[in-house]
Amino acid sequence: xxxxxxxxxxxxxxxxxxxxxxxxxxxxxxxxxxxxxxxxxxxxxxxxxxxxxxxxxxxxxxxxxxxxxxxxxxxxxxxxxxxxxxxxxxxxxxxxxxxxxxxxxxxxxxxxxxxxxxxxxxxxxxxxxxxxxxxxxxxxxxxxxxxxxxxxxxxxxxxxxxxxxxxxxxxxxxxxxxxxxxxxxxxxxxxxxxxxxxxxxxxxxxxxxxxxxxxxxxxxxxxxxxxxxxxxxxxxxxxxxxxxxxxxxxxxxxxxxxxxxxxxxxxxxxxxxxxxxxxxxxxxxxxxxxxxxxxxxxxxxxxxxxxxxxxxxxxxxxxxxxxxxxxxxxxxxxxxxxxxxxxxxxx
Amino acid sequence: xxxxxxxxxxxxxxxxxxxxxxxxxxxxxxxxxxxxxxxxxxxxxxxxxxxxxxxxxxxxxxxxxxxxxxxxxxxxxxxxxxxxxxxxxxxxxxxxxxxxxxxxxxxxxxxxxxxxxxxxxxxxxxxxxxxxxxxxxxxxxxxxxxxxxxxxxxxxxxxxxxxxxxxxxxxxxxxxxxxxxxxxxxxxxxxxxxxxxxxxxxxxxxxxxxxxxxxxxxxxxxxxxxxxxxxxxxxxxxxxxxxxxxxxxxxxxxxxxxxxxxxxxxxxxxxxxxxxxxxxxxxxxxxxxxxxxxxxxxxxxxxxxxxxxxxxxxxxxxxxxxxxxxxxxxxxxxxxxxxxxxxxxxxxxxxxxxxxxxxxxxxxxxxxxxxxxxxxxxxxxxxxxxxxxxxxxxxxxxxxxxxxxxxxxxxxxxxxxxxxxxxxxxxxxxxxxxxxxxxxxxxxxxxxxxxxxxxxxxxxxxxxxxxxxxxxxxxxxxxxxxxxxxxxxxxxxxxxxxxxxxxxxxxxxxxxxxxxxxxxxxxxxxxxxxxxxxxxxxxxxxxxxxxxxxxxxx
Numbered sequence: 001x002x003x004x005x006x007x008x009x010x011x012x013x014x015x016x017x018x019x020x021x022x023x024x025x026x027x028x029x030x031x032x033x034x035x036x037x038x039x040x041x042x043x044x045x046x047x048x049x050x051x052x053x054x055x056x057x058x059x060x061x062x063x064x065x066x067x068x069x070x071x072x073x074x075x076x077x078x079x080x081x082x083x084x085x086x087x088x089x090x091x092x093x094x095x096x097x098x099x100x101x102x103x104x105x106x107x108x109x110x111x112x113x114x115x116x117x118x119x120x121x122x123x124x125x126x127x128x129x130x131x132x133x134x135x136x137x138x139x140x141x142x143x144x145x146x147x148x149x150x151x152x153x154x155x156x157x158x159x160x161x162x163x164x165x166x167x168x169x170x171x172x173x174x175x176x177x178x179x180x181x182x183x184x185x186x187x188x189x190x191x192x193x194x195x196x197x198x199x200x201x202x203x204x205x206x207x208x209x210x211x212x213x214x215x216x217x218x219x220x221x222x223x224x225x226x227x228x229x230x231x232x233x234x235x236x237x238x239x240x241x242x243x244x245x246x247x248x249x250x251x252x253x254x255x256x257x258x259x260x261x262x263x264x265x266x267x268x269x270x271x272x273x274x275x276x277x278x279x280x281x282x283x284x285x286x287x288x289x290x291x292x293x294x295x296x297x298x299x300x301x302x303x304x305x306x307x308x309x310x311x312x313x314x315x316x317x318x319x320x321x322x323x324x325x326x327x328x329x330x331x332x333x334x335x336x337x338x339x340x341x342x343x344x345x346x347x
Numbered sequence: 348x349x350x351x352x353x354x355x356x357x358x359x360x361x362x363x364x365x366x367x368x369x370x371x372x373x374x375x376x377x378x379x380x381x382x383x384x385x386x387x388x389x390x391x392x393x394x395x396x397x398x399x400x401x402x403x404x405x406x407x408x409x410x411x412x413x414x415x416x417x418x419x420x421x422x423x424x425x426x427x428x429x430x431x432x433x434x435x436x437x438x439x440x441x442x443x444x445x446x447x448x449x450x451x452x453x454x455x456x457x458x459x460x461x462x463x464x465x466x467x468x469x470x471x472x473x474x475x476x477x478x479x480x481x482x483x484x485x486x487x488x489x490x491x492x493x494x495x496x497x498x499x500x501x502x503x504x505x506x507x508x509x510x511x512x513x514x515x516x517x518x519x520x521x522x523x524x525x526x527x528x529x530x531x532x533x534x535x536x537x538x539x540x541x542x543x544x545x546x547x548x549x550x551x552x553x554x555x556x557x558x559x560x561x562x563x564x565x566x567x568x569x570x571x572x573x574x575x576x577x578x579x580x581x582x583x584x585x586x587x588x589x590x591x592x593x594x595x596x597x598x599x600x601x602x603x604x605x606x607x608x609x610x611x612x613x614x615x616x617x618x619x620x621x622x623x624x625x626x627x628x629x630x631x632x633x634x635x636x637x638x639x640x641x642x643x644x645x646x647x648x649x650x651x652x653x654x655x656x657x658x659x660x661x662x663x664x665x666x667x668x669x670x671x672x673x674x675x676x677x678x679x680x681x682x683x684x685x686x687x688x689x690x691x692x693x694x695x696x697x698x699x700x701x702x703x704x705x706x707x708x709x710x711x712x713x714x715x716x717x718x719x720x721x722x723x724x725x726x727x728x729x730x731x732x733x734x735x736x737x738x739x740x741x742x743x744x745x746x747x748x749x750x751x752x753x754x755x756x757x758x759x760x761x762x763x764x765x766x767x768x769x770x771x772x773x774x775x776x777x778x779x780x781x782x783x784x785x786x787x788x789x790x791x792x793x794x795x796x797x798x799x800x801x802x803x804x805x806x807x808x809x810x811x812x813x814x815x816x817x818x819x820x821x822x823x824x825x826x827x828x829x830x831x832x833x834x835x836x837x838x839x840x841x842x843x844x845x846x847x848x849x850x851x852x853x854x855x856x857x858x859x860x861x862x863x864x865x866x867x868x869x870x871x872x873x874x875x876x877x878x879x880x881x882x883x884x885x886x887x888x889x890x891x892x893x894x895x896x897x898x899x900x901x
Binding site: 014016017018019020021022031032035036039042043046047050051053054057058061062063066067068069070071072073074075078079082083086087090091093094096097098099100101102104105106120153154155157159161162164165166167168170171172173175188190191192193194195196197198199200201284287301302 | 424496502503508596597632633636640661662664674675679682685689695697698699701710721722725727728729730732738801805811813818886887
């Protein structure tokens with residue numbers, strides 16, 4: 001008997017819409033899945049054990065079979081057993097999970113950094129070469145990619161189930177996560193932290209390309225300006241260089257080579273200069289005054305977008321000498337700043 | 348000698364007592380101005396059921412919308428308001444108050460041989476605060492709703508939504524004070540008003556569980572009250588505590604909110620755990636296996652429960668090392684729950700078990716809470732939390748704990764103590780059917796959500812990719828079955844008020860002091876204050892007592 005086409009179509013639709021396992025497309029995905037399935041096994045074991053005991057006791061000691069209940073207070077041996085065994089199992093999972101967590105949230109030193117800015121309701125990815133993408137992310141396969149996430153408004157959360165990584169993008173604070181894609185293809189990006197009206201539309205796709213394809217993509221979609229170049233332009237248009245000129249009598253400290261060093265602050269503390277510090281120092285300078293300077297820098301809170309801050313941070317990271325700052329200062333035409341700065345990160 | 352045979356009393360001869368707390372006074376005012384803990388419990392029963400129905404209706408809308416991948420039943424804003432309303436009502440107006448305010452209120456004085464709670468008027472005030480909170484929440488929903496999610500996440504709640512955040516927050520704030528007063532009342536009552544001879548280790552485990560939950564209520568709730576007030580101040584006058592542009596920190600809100608809202612989970616689950624202890628013992632005709640372990644595990648949960656809140660924030664950008672500490676503490680809080688599960692199970696060992704409806708719900712609790720607890724470990728483990736948090740996995744997990752655990756416990760309690768509260772029995776066979784329907788429906792609803800979460804479907808999504816559809820359809824189908832499972836008890840319990848069999852004093856032959864008085868009880872609970880000379884769950888004592896009564900009558 002031929003199958004009714006309606007049923008056949010229904011069956012086909014059923015099968016295509018019945019996902020069960022997410023794709024495994026990053027180096028961390030199999031590690032995550034291993035721990036996940038061990039936890040599933042422990043859970044099945046625990047549940048089956050409890051259910052089996054309940055069923056066995058129900059059958060064995062139901063009133064018809066066992067009319068007289070025996071008075072038992074408890075058993076220290078059993079108590080210790082079912083305290084220790086779960087405790088040991090949970091501790092193993094804890095250590096395993098902690099190792100995995102530290103692996104996912106501590107990027108390797110050679111990771112390529114991509115900034116991701118979340119805003120209601122889209123993801124904006126900014127590659128070091130200046131490529132911008134909305135609700136899309138192109139990454140090369142086999143290369144560790146670090147995402148530096150920040151939100152321009154509310155909490156968002158950047159989730160790529162196929163990579164098994166997720167991290168919140170929150171306002172005022174850089175968060176990082178990294179992954180190394182192992183399979184080319186396109187995968188879902190979800191915003192998983194509720195962020196208002198169009199939360200469920202804040203989705204996108206990650207496209208994993210081979211390194212060659214990625215190079216071609218990066219070359220074809222660049223705007224011609226890297227993040228650091230954009231930053232340089234901002235640096236002069238906002239007249240940061242008026243004080244941070246690197247001149248011995250300058251009102252602000254020289255920024256050349258400051259990234260990655262330990263900086264002595266005016267309040268006596270010292271701090272490691274990373275992206276987050278640079279960002280904070282621009283937004284609330286009075287709390288991050290370098291030792292030996294007076295707190296005269298105005299706040300730039302509300303005057304620079306997160307994208308602009310990223311550009312500035314990237315520019316400051318590439319500053320190794322103050323030569324170019326002084327050049328742009330004496331040179332009244334800021335368009336000259338477009339030429340690439342030394343040591344700039346190429347995509 | 349240590350063996351006891353207990354046969355259920357003949358109910359055909361039972362009569363409703365002429366005077367009891369229900370008919371002692373008449374008129375609406377006698378209810379609205381009552382100080383009687385049992386009447387206040389009944390007020391709570393009616394009002395929490397009302398809000399449960401509303402919260403359930405919102406759940407139905409959510410499941411209907413998720414039947415198809417496309418956002419076709421309502422707009423995104425409406426959907427967001429619907430799941431927010433579901434969460435707010437179910438958490439603040441049902442799960443937190445229901446078991447303590449109905450069963451704790453009704454039973455704690457009776458279980459400890461007291462005439463009432465320590466502060467009857469404060470108890471009534473709790474109910475009025477609850478009603479004010481309920482009205483604020485209803486008003487919030489009727490006048491446009493609120494779409495922050497029940498978690499009030501800043502800065503969304505402070506700067507970005509234009510809905511009724513203040514009134515919803517005020518509702519949660521007032522509901523919080525209702526539960527602070529209830530907790531305070533319980534603690535004082537349990538300390539000061541126990542019958543002569545009723546030492547701490549003779550208390551029923553139900554009382555221990557409520558004591559532990561009460562401590563959490565009075566220590567945790569003020570913190571969420573502060574957090575909500577700060578949200579309101581930030582929204583109205585912009586004080587900037589949570590605003591990074593003013594030097595504030597939105598993560599601080601997460602700390603303050605979860606400092607209460609994680610213990611709140613234990614406020615919701617500890618009292619039902621107490622119920623399960625009573626039910627398992629009664630229908631196994633045996634004392635609870637390892638009484639001390641179960642009692643102390645309640646206290647351990649209450650204490651450890653305060654030090655795990657940041658496990659809600661593992662991916663938010665807290666320090667990796669603080670995540671390490673909170674994950675470790677989370678593992679530790681899982682252990683007392685495991686201890687309880689095994690103790691309840693072994694309570695059946697060498698018992699003489701019967702399978703009345705409360706026992707079936709208790710079995711449901713044990714099975715579902717085991718799954719709920721173990722899947723909590725997936726989320727407490729830092730590595731897997733990264734992938735599973737904020738997805739349907741976490742939705743399924745907390746529904747297993749809150750609905751599979753707390754609500755099953757609630758249903759066990761309502762059937763178990765219904766004879767005591769109303770003097771009448773519920774119909775046995777249809778209630779067993781309802782218990783089975785609820786169990787099957789529950790699993791069909793929430794097991795597929797674990798798989799959805801593992802595949803990565805985010806929570807609070809109005810629309811979703813098509814590959815998630817089949818599992819969502821299964822979940823919606825299950826929710827329909829579950830809905831029937833909840834509607835049946837509402838119908839037959841109301842029916843039984845008039846047509847149920849007369850219960851008699853102690854239809855289950857349970858040992859608690861509440862069963863050693865008439866059903867429904869007198870306003871004063873006991874004709875004379877009982878003197879306790881035996882442990883909790885001492886069925887031998889009960890057998891001797893029954894024996895003495897029978898011989899003295901004969």
